[in-house]
Amino acid sequence: MAQYLELDGVFLALADPTRRAVIHRLGRGPASVGELAGEATMTLPSFMKHVRMLESTGLIHTAKSGRVRTCELNRERFAVVENWLAQQRRLWEERTDRLERFVIASTEDPT
Amino acid sequence: MAQYLELDGVFLALADPTRRAVIHRLGRGPASVGELAGEATMTLPSFMKHVRMLESTGLIHTAKSGRVRTCELNRERFAVVENWLAQQRRLWEERTDRLERFVIASTEDPT
Numbered sequence: 001m002a003q004y005l006e007l008d009g010v011f012l013a014l015a016d017p018t019r020r021a022v023i024h025r026l027g028r029g030p031a032s033v034g035e036l037a038g039e040a041t042m043t044l045p046s047f048m049k050h051v052r053m054l055e056s057t058g059l060i061h062t063a064k065s066g067r068v069r070t071c072e073l074n075r076e077r078f079a080v081v082e083n084w085l086a087q088q089r090r091l092w093e094e095r096t097d098r099l100e101r102f103v104i105a106s107t108e109d110p111t
Numbered sequence: 112m113a114q115y116l117e118l119d120g121v122f123l124a125l126a127d128p129t130r131r132a133v134i135h136r137l138g139r140g141p142a143s144v145g146e147l148a149g150e151a152t153m154t155l156p157s158f159m160k161h162v163r164m165l166e167s168t169g170l171i172h173t174a175k176s177g178r179v180r181t182c183e184l185n186r187e188r189f190a191v192v193e194n195w196l197a198q199q200r201r202l203w204e205e206r207t208d209r210l211e212r213f214v215i216a217s218t219e220d221p222t
Contacts, residue, residue, distance in 0.1 A: 007125075007126075007128075008126050008127065008128065009126075011122050011123070011125040011126035012122070012123070012126040014118075014122040015118075015119050015120075015122035015123040015126060016119065017118075020118065023199060024198075024199065024202070027199050027202035027203055027206065028202060028205075028206055029206060073203075075203060078196065078199070081192075081196065082196065084131070085189065085192065085193065085196075087135075088134065088135065088138050088189070091135070091138035091139060092138055092186060094139075095138065095139055095140060
């Protein structure tokens with residue numbers, strides 16, 4: 001159940017262009033909330049909601065030093081998405097293998 | 112912009128355990144709405160909303176024959192998620208390479 005909820009949160013976090021833009025920017029290295037907000041076309045409070053959501057799902061970490069809050073990507077967190085996708089892919093490959101075996105068995109010379 | 116909206120829809124579709132369960136089941140092969148709904152713990156109209164959302168994002172195809180609607184996974188659709196993840200991963204690797212070059216340059220014997 002915990003993994004289900006984790007996936008819900010992470011996929012939901014990725015379902016928004018502002019949040020994906022933050023992830024994309026942080027892929028190049030840490031940045032302050034101010035820098036990140038400067039690239040977004042919304043008010044700071046609206047932008048902060050996106051930052052908080054990314055943080056709550058564990059996709060980013062943030063830390064405050066004086067008046068500056070710095071955000072950093074938590075790459076490991078992307079594993080929940082990648083593992084889920086890999087799991088689906090394994091199912092598809094197993095199915096392809098089964099179909100292949102079926103076709104070979106059906107076309108083998110019955111004599 | 113079109114790709115942005117595509118990603119929004121696909122990630123949102125994946126942010127729900129019922130919809131992920133449908134995708135998981137269809138990974139083993141096509142199934143009727145009736146079969147799929149039997150595994151879910153909700154009314155058929157509620158379940159159909161999930162099916163329609165998966166169909167609208169292109170993650171599944173459905174076709175009606177008589178009274179039976181059959182659902183099939185559209186594996187190609189997962190490429191939008193995989194491409195986006197691969198794009199982020201490339202950024203991270205470029206950053207690691209830059210850091211590595213920086214560390215090597217900083218530690219090289221200056222004599």
